[in-house]
Amino acid sequence: MQRSGGGAAASAPLTVAVGGALAFVLALSGCAPAPTPPPVTIIATVTATPEPEPTPTPAPVPPPVAEVPAEPAPAPVPNAPAPVVEPGPAYDLGARDGANGTxxxxxxxxxxxxxxxxxxxxxxxxxxxxxxxxxxxxxxxxxxxxxxxxxxxxxxxxxxxxxx
Missing domain, CATH: 3.10.350.10 (LysM domain)
Structure with missing residues (x-):
């Protein structure tokens, strides 16, 4: 009988020790609740939006009046063919590669x-x-x-x- 009492007494402190270790581990792992931040107070100020000044509209400009030409443009005249201008007589500039004869x-x-x-x-x-x-x-x-x-x-x- 002593054994069973001794066994019961020995298991109780073991349970407490495991529970204390579990609380220690939870505290280190960050699972503990974070502290609440202090309250923030926001103050709103209402300012009236200024009304825009109306811009004056410019007076309408009348459309331009198309001018009628006094007389029609003359009909195009074709150019005369360009004259064929033959350069003057041949001048010998001297023998060269590709033209060595006399x-x-x-x-x-x-x-x-x-x-x-x-x-x-x-x-x-x-x-x-x-x-x-x-x-x-x-x-x-x-x-x-x-x-x-x-x-x-x-x-x-x-x-x-x-x-x-």
């Missing part, structure tokens, strides 16, 4: 023709004799493909008075 000159020293040599191009011949390529093509109807193909021995006319 020109034939007349009695006054003006070049009248040029014979194509190896390495010549129609564009360079026109540059050497200070002529636009289109004019040199008009002066030499025998040159085909806009001067792309000139051959060794071809004679190029440089006399602007003789076309053909």
């Amino acid at each position: 020109p034939v000159v007349d009695g006054s020293g003006m070049p009248t023709s040029y014979t194509v040599v190896a390495g010549d191009s129609f564009f360079d011949i026109a540059q050497r004799f200070d002529l636009p390529q289109q004019q040199l093509l008009r002066m030499n109807a025998q040159v085909h493909d806009f001067g792309e193909n000139v051959y060794i021995g071809d004679v190029i006319n440089l006399d602007w008075t003789k076309t053909g």
Whole structure:
């Protein structure tokens, strides 16, 4: 019998010790209720909103009156075709790459023709004799493909008075 009494007495303090430890753990873990903050007092002040000043409306502007032209505009006149201005005679500016041959000159020293040599191009011949390529093509109807193909021995006319 002593045993059962001793066992009961021993278990009571154990229960108390566990309960005290539980309260300690709850206090440390933040589960305890937070303290209540002090009350806050709000004071509201009512201010009247000022009334806006009415803006005066501008007087209506009458719409502009369309003016009637005194006379109708003249009918457009087409332009006259632009005149074809051929630059003057050919001048030899000297041999250059693409135009190394020797020109034939007349009695006054003006070049009248040029014979194509190896390495010549129609564009360079026109540059050497200070002529636009289109004019040199008009002066030499025998040159085909806009001067792309000139051959060794071809004679190029440089006399602007003789076309053909």
